[in-house]
Amino acid sequence: MPSNSPVICFKDVYKYYHSGDEKVTALSGVSLEIQQGDFVSIMGPSGGGKTTFLNCLGGLDFPDRGEIYLNNRLLNSLGDKELTELRRKEIGFVFQFFNLMPTLTVQENIELPLLISHSAKSESKQVQTLLDYVGLLHRANSFPSELSGGEMQRVAIARALVHRPSIVLADEPTGNLDSENGIKILELMSKASADFNTTVVMATHNSQIADYGNRHFEIRDGRATSRSN
Numbered sequence: 001m002p003s004n005s006p007v008i009c010f011k012d013v014y015k016y017y018h019s020g021d022e023k024v025t026a027l028s029g030v031s032l033e034i035q036q037g038d039f040v041s042i043m044g045p046s047g048g049g050k051t052t053f054l055n056c057l058g059g060l061d062f063p064d065r066g067e068i069y070l071n072n073r074l075l076n077s078l079g080d081k082e083l084t085e086l087r088r089k090e091i092g093f094v095f096q097f098f099n100l101m102p103t104l105t106v107q108e109n110i111e112l113p114l115l116i117s118h119s120a121k122s123e124s125k126q127v128q129t130l131l132d133y134v135g136l137l138h139r140a141n142s143f144p145s146e147l148s149g150g151e152m153q154r155v156a157i158a159r160a161l162v163h164r165p166s167i168v169l170a171d172e173p174t175g176n177l178d179s180e181n182g183i184k185i186l187e188l189m190s191k192a193s194a195d196f197n198t199t200v201v202m203a204t205h206n207s208q209i210a211d212y213g214n215r216h217f218e219i220r221d222g223r224a225t226s227r228s229n
Contacts, residue, residue: 031224
């Protein structure tokens with residue numbers, strides 16, 4: 001992909017839901033571009049369209065109108081098998097509630113995306129490097145129940161990065177953490193975005209958290225507007 005080509009492009013995207021007889025507009029004509037290596041915050045109130053935006057970008061949901069491109073590929077033209085393959089190779093996910101496998105160790109949780117995709121990169125050295133990167137080398141053989149919330153989210157970040165994705169989607173990644181651990185997670189995500197040249201798209205309802213991004217958008221009532229730093 002040419003360096004001046006956006007890694008993410010939304011073109012006049014609409015998404016509707018139905019609540020009983022009522023038609024709800026989750027996204028309303030969203031058009032924006034995001035470059036490789038950006039740390040983008042998507043801010044807005046609950047129910048404003050942030051999660052719908054992430055789900056459409058992650059290929060977990062489909063727009064009713066408009067086009068979404070990831071690395072110049074039109075997502076809404078791909079079939080289920082192609083979308084699954086794209087998610088395994090191009091997208092990492094970080095969730096508010098960590099979504100770690102409780103019966104797997106820290107190291108095994110990080111290795112999981114590589115094992116699912118049968119990746120040749122699933123070597124212990126790479127996982128050890130990421131464990132060291134997030135400061136959890138000493139926790140490699142621990143289970144999630146033995147970790148603090150901040151430690152679990154660092155495992156989730158390592159898991160999201162292990163297959164070297166183009167983008168990482170983070171939905172309220174500090175929402176289940178105290179302020180101190182939340183700041184540490186934001187600093188780690190910002191550092192990882194720069195170190196791995198990975199585009200991070202983070203949804204949040206908190207304006208102070210949103211300020212950690214180098215680009216900012218607000219989605220309110222389905223409409224996206226750019227915010228100044």
